[in-house]
Amino acid sequence: MSSLWNQKESEEYFKLKKSYFRLNCRNLPHHPFKGRKHLNDWFKSVTCVADLNSTIANQINGITIAVQRYEYVNLYQTMTDFYNVFLIMILFQIPPDTINILYIDGHPAGTLDVTWQRLFGKIYRAGRMANETKFAKMIWNIQSYNCPLQNCNLRYVPYLERFRDFFLFQHEITNAKVLNCSKLSVTIIWRRDYVAHPRNPSGVIQRKIKNEDEFLESVTKLLRGHEIKAIQLDTLSMAKQLELVSETDILVGMHGAGLSHTLFLPKHGGLIELFPAYHKQWTSHFHAMTKWRRLHYVSWKNEDPRNEYPNKKTYIPTTIAISQTKKMVEKLCPQKLVYDP
Template identity: 45%
Template sequence: MKRYIRFSVLLYCTLLLNTVLWWFRTQEENTSQTLTLDINKLKNPASTLRVTVANSRTDTKSLGHKPFRGIQWHWKNSLKDTYMLKLNNSEEICGKTFIGYNKDFAKLENVVIDPSKGKGRRGGENISEVLNQKERDEYFVLEPGYFQVVQCKKHVNFNFTSRSHLNSWHDAVGTGAMPRYGEVIPGWTIAVMRYEYVNLYHTMTDFYNTFLVAKVFNITQGHMTILWIDGHPWGGLDTTWETLFGKVLRVGDIKKPCLFEHMIWGIMGYHSPLTRHAAYSAPYLEEFRKYFLISHGITKTRSLNCRRLKITVIWRRDYLAHPRKPSGLVTRKIKNEDEFLEKIKSTFVGHDVRGVQIDLYNMTEQLEMIVDTDILVGMHGAGLTHVLFLPKHAGVVELCPSYWSSANKHFVTFARWRKIPHLLWNNKDRKREIMRHSTIVDVDAVTNLIVKMNATICSESLKQTHKRHNIA
C-alpha cells in the first residue's frame, strides 16, 4: 500500500512539473513569434500576402486606432492616365519586397519598425505645452535598422528625388536577420512626414499625395493606416486626416518593434504635383475634390443664380497655430475690413455677402461655406486653397500686398487647373502698407474686380445655357 502511495505521489509530481514546463515554453513562444510567408504570393504585388504569426496579437487598439466611420470610396478606372503610366518607371528590389516608384515614393512588404533605433518626440501635445519648441525637435532621427525589411537579405539601393526625406528613410533600412516584434499592423499603411502641418495649403499637398498613392494601389477608405513619422504637437488639421483616410497612428506611440504588412512611403509634400505650377494639369484633381467633399458628407452642388450671388471674403487674422510663433501674428491682413465689406454690400444690393475668418471653423463647416460660394475673395494665403473646392461655375479674386510678389502662383494655378476665372489685385502704393502686417485695400479697385468677375461667370453661365438649348 505504501509503495502504491509513493508511486502515485511521484506520478502527480511528474505531471505537475511537465505542466509548468509547458506553460513556460508557451510564454517564450509568445515573445519570440515566428513568421510564415507564402513566397509565391510575394511575386504578385497586387495580391494580399498571408501572414501567420504564432500566438501574436493583431489587435491595434493599443496603438490608438479608431474605427473608421466615413463613406466608402470607389476609385474610377484610370489605367489610361499618363500619371499611372509614369509608374512603370519603377525599380524592384529583393523580389518586389521593396519597389521604388518614379523617385517619388516606395512600397515595402513586411517591414518591422524598431523604435529603439529612432529618436524623437511623441507629438500630439497642446501647443501651450511646447511654446518656442525648436522645429528640429519635432522630427525623428532614424538609425540603420529602424526599418527592417523581413524578406530581404541584400542591401536596398534606391535613389529618391533630391532633398526628399525618403533618402534618409532609405538609409535607415536594415536587412538580414528578422527582429522580434509584438504588434502587427495588417493591411496597408501609408507613412507620411508632415512639414507645415497646420498650414492648409501645405497640408493639402499631403492630403492630395496620400490620395494619389492610395489610388495607385486601389486602397479604399477605412482600409489603410496613416503613420505620421514626425513629432508635431496637435494641430487643427489633424482630425481631417481621420475623416479622409481612417486610422491615424503616431510613430511615437510605437514602443516595441512592430510589423507592417504593406507599407507605402508617401510622396514628400514639397514634391507634390500640386506644387508644379507650370504643369498643364494635376492628375485626378476633380476626383480628389469629390473625394474630399464626400468624405465630409457634402454631396450637394450649388447652381449659379446671378440674381442672388453668394460672395465670400476670407479674412486673415492673428491666431496661434504652432509653437514657433507664440504671438500668433500673421501678415497680409486687410486693415480696412469693415469699409471693404460695406463697399461690396452696397455694390451688390440684394446679394449675399459675408466676411469670415475661415480657420475658426472645422473643416466640414469650411467646406459647406465654400461649396455655397460663387465668388471667393481674399488675400494671398492658405485660406485660398479652398479654390480647389469651389463650384465649377465660381470665380476667385486674389489680393496681394506690395511686399508680396504676384509671382506666387499657388492659387492662380489651382484656378487654371479647374478652369475657374481668376483676377488679381496687387497693391502698388506702399503707403497703404501698415508695418508689413496689414494693407489698406483700395476698396473701389477691388470691388470693380468683383463686378468684373460677376460679369465673367454670369456671361459664361449664359453661354452654357444657350449651348445646351441649341444641342437640345
Template identity: 35%
Template sequence: MWSWLQFDSLKHHQVFYNYGHRFAYLRHVIIDSQNAFEKHGGEPVEDVLDQERKSELLDLPSGFFSLACEDMPVSHFSGSYLDTWMNVTVSETRTKNKTEVDDVVSGYTLALQRYKYTSLLNTMATVYNAFLTTLVLNVTPPINILIMDGHPYNVMNELWSNVFGKVVRAGHLSGKIKFENMIWNIPEEKSLMLQPAKGSMPFADEFRQFIFSAYGVSSERNVMCGKLSLLFVWRRDYITHARNSKGNVSRKIVNEKELLSAVQKTFPSFDVSGYQMDTFSMKTQLKLVAQTDVLMGMAGSGLTHALFLPQNGAVVEVKSGSLNPTISQFEAMARWRDLKYGSVSIEAQEQDHYVYVPPKDMIDVVKRVVSNMC
C-alpha cells in the same frame, strides 16, 4: 496619365517597390521603435511654445525599418526625406529577431512626414499626394496613417482621420510592429499642387469629390447669377505653431468692415459674408465653400479652398507688396479647376502686418469676374 506614373516601378524581392522615385510601397515591413526616440508629438501647442523645430523631427536610428529580404534594395528618391528613411532600412537577415514582433498591423498604412503642418495649402498638398498614391495602388480607405514627425496638435490633424482612417504617431509606437502593407507617401515639397507653373493638376475634380465624400458634404450647387454667394476669407492673428507664441500673422487686411460693406452695397442681391476660416472645423469650412460662388481674400493659405469651389466659380486674390509672383499658386488652382480668376495688386508695403485694400479696386475686380461667370 502623367509622365511619372508611366515609369515601371523598381521592384525588389516583391517587398519593396519604388514608383518613379516619388513614393514607395513596402510589404511585411517591421518598425523597431525600441529606444528610437522619446514619445512625443500631438501635444497642445500651448504646452510646447518656443520649442525648437528640430525637436519636432524624429531622429531615426539605423534599423528603424526592416524588410524581409536577403539584401537591401538600391533605391533613391531625389533628395527627399524618403532617402533618409531608405538609409535607416535594413534587410531582415541583418537583424537577430526575424519573426518576433509585438504587434501586426493588417491592411494598408500610409507613412508621411509633414513640414508646414499648420498651412492649409501644404496640408492639402500632402493629402492630395496620398490620394494619388491610392489611385496608383488601387487602394481605398480606410487606410491607417502613420505620422513620422513630432509636431504638436493642429486643427489640420482631423483631415487625416476623417479622410483616411486611424492615425498613429511614430513617436507613440512601442516595441516591434509588423505592417503588412506600407506606403511611403509622396513628400510634401514634391506635390504637383505646389508647382503653379504646371499646366494641370491631375484628378483635381476627383480630389474635390474625394474630400467632400469623406466629410459627407454635398458638392452640388446651381449658380444663380442674380443671387451669387461671395465669401471673404480673412487673415487674422492666431497661434499656428510653437515658434509663433504671439500668434502674429502677416498680410492682414486692415479695413475688413469697409470692404465687406462696400461689396454688399454694390451687390445688394448677393449674399456677401466674411470669416476667419481657421476658427471653424474642416467640415464647416467645406460646407461654406461648397455653397460659395466667389472666394475672395488676401494671398495666403485660406485661398486653398479654391480647390473646393463649385464649377463655374471664381477666385479674387489680393496680392500685397513683394508677394507678386509671375504665376500665383491660387491663380494656378483657378486654372486647374477651370474657375474665373481676378487679382487686386496692392503696391503699398505692410505696416505692422496690415495692408489697406481700396474698396473700389476690389469692387472693380469682383464686377469683372462676375461678368465672366454670368
C-alpha cells in the same frame, strides 16, 4: 502648447538609426531618390532580413502610408500631403477608410489632425510606439514639396475634381451647386492674428485687410440682393469650411493658406486674390489651382506704399474692391445684368 513655445521645427523630426525599417529582402535596390529628401534618410535606415519575426507582438494589418509632415498646421502645405495620399489611394485602389496613416515626425497635436482622421482610417504616431511593430504593407508617401500641387508650371494636375468629390464626401457634403446669376454667393475670407503653432506665440500673421468693414460694405452695396458673407475661416470646423466654400460662387481673400479652398469651389466658381506690396510675385499656387480646375481668376497687388499699415495690414481702396468684384462677376455671368451699372 505653451510648453513648446519657440521650439525649432528641426527638433520635431526624427533621426532614424540603421534598422529602423527592416524588410524581408536579400538586397536593397540602388539609392532610389534624387535630391535632398527625408526619403533618402529613411532609405539609409533600411536593412534586409531573411525573415521578419512573426512573433512581434504589435502587428498592423492592411496598408499603411508613412508620412513626414512639414508645416503641419498650414492648410496649403497639409493639403499637398492629403493629395499625395489620395494619389496613392487611387493608384492602388484602396478604400480610404482602410488606409492607416503613420506620422514619422514629432509634431505636437494640431488643428488639422481631425481632418486626417476624417479622410482616412486609423492614425498612428511612430514616436508613441514603445515596441517593435510589424506592418503588413507600408507605402512611403511622396514628400509634400514634390507634390504636383507645388509645381505651378504644370499645365495639368490629375484627379483634382475627383479629389474635391472625395474630400467633400468624407465630410458628408454632397451638394451640387448650380450657378444662379440672380443670386450669387460671395465669400470674403478675413485673415486675422491667431496662434496656429508654438513657433508663432505672438500670433501675428501677415497679409491682413485693414478696412474690413469698408471692404465688405462696398461689395454688399455693389451686389444688392445677392448673398455676401465675410468670415475668418479658421474659426470654423473643417466640415463647416467645406460646406461654406462648396456653396460659394466667388471666393475673395488676401493671399494665404485659406485660399487652398479654391480646390473645393464649384466648377463654375472664381477666385479674387489680393496681395500686399511686400509680397513676392512668384507665389502663384492658387492661380495655378484655378487654371487646373478651369475656374475664373482675378488678382490685385498693392503698388501704393501708403496703403500699407503697421501689423501687416493693407488698406484696400473701395474702388479696387468694386472693380475686382465687377471683373469676376462679368466672367461668371457675361450675359446677365447682375448689379446696377
